[in-house]
Amino acid sequence: MATEGSVAGRELFDSLNVEYEHAYRDNPFKKACIIKAITLMEPGARVLDVGCGTGVPVSQMLADAGMEVHGFDIAPKMIGYASKRVTKGSFTTADMLEYQPEGKFSGIFVIYSHLQLDYSSFHSAMFKLAKALEPSGILVIGQSPTDTCVPEHDPTFDETKSYVEGYNLPFWGKPLATFMMSREGQLEFLRSMGLEIVYETVDDFQPDNPRCGIETQQYVIAQRLNDTPLDLPKPLPRTS
Numbered sequence: 041m042a043t044e045g046s047v048a049g050r051e052l053f054d055s056l057n058v059e060y061e062h063a064y065r066d067n068p069f070k071k072a073c074i075i076k077a078i079t080l081m082e083p084g085a086r087v088l089d090v091g092c093g094t095g096v097p098v099s100q101m102l103a104d105a106g107m108e109v110h111g112f113d114i115a116p117k118m119i120g121y122a123s124k125r126v127t128k129g130s131f132t133t134a135d136m137l138e139y140q141p142e143g144k145f146s147g148i149f150v151i152y153s154h155l156q157l158d159y160s161s162f163h164s165a166m167f168k169l170a171k172a173l174e175p176s177g178i179l180v181i182g183q184s185p186t187d188t189c190v191p192e193h194d195p196t197f198d199e200t201k202s203y204v205e206g207y208n209l210p211f212w213g214k215p216l217a218t219f220m221m222s223r224e225g226q227l228e229f230l231r232s233m234g235l236e237i238v239y240e241t242v243d244d245f246q247p248d249n250p251r252c253g254i255e256t257q258q259y260v261i262a263q264r265l266n267d268t269p270l271d272l273p274k275p276l277p278r279t280s
Contacts, residue, residue: 058121061094063249069241070151070182073259074098076239077147077180078105080261085146086110090136090169091153095122095129098149103128107147112139136165141172148173151182151259155218158205159198160277162219167273170233173264179235181260184209185223185242188256200275202228213251223258232274235262 083106089099092111103109109129113119122131148169154162170179196204202225208215239261246254
């Protein structure tokens with residue numbers, strides 16, 4: 041069942057669609073991460089773009105590199121644009137929490153598509169996706185780390201100081217209830233499953249829209265080295 045955060049994400053990004061694309065498509069740090077990811081996969085590799093939006097730039101770059109691109113997004117208008125922009129890709133409307141991967145992927149990309157979830161939902165979704173990686177496959181995540189935008193003693197932090205959920209982060213000129221991990225928390229989350237960090241950057245990016253402020257962004261590539269079963273990511277979700 042879709043969560044309140046998922047529904048909010050669908051409504052928000054269905055309303056923004058191309059305007060969002062224009063503001064974020066020329067991000068050099070995001071593009072550098074995707075270029076690096078492409079070098080870690082074989083030509084023609086099967087890849088999944090989670091929360092693909094309009095398909096620009098992630099799915100488009102992957103398709104242009106010859107990858108077999110599959111993408112989904114909760115916002116139907118976004119999927120309509122993606123299908124037109126990335127004609128060599130296959131796109132569908134789906135909720136990240138309900139989506140069930142079919143087969144294995146060489147690369148799974150979760151670029152700023154999970155930020156309105158709660159931690160429990162993020163935890164289960166990421167573990168589900170990571171298990172769909174083939175040996176040597178990569179999981180690519182983009183997020184805004186808490187380190188530069190959340191006060192150290194903010195009450196929305198979990199007990200381990202790894203993440204906040206429902207934090208009012210400015211987005212499009214308004215506060216948006218957002219899930220974020222700390223920089224190290226994101227890395228440890230991936231390592232705890234048994235993945236190896238092979239790439240990480242943290243940089244400041246100014247979206248091309250006057251309503252958007254400068255964002256500190258973290259991009260991480262984690263690789264599944266073999267077919268050993270993955271461990272549940274840490275920290276575990278809070279128990280009610």
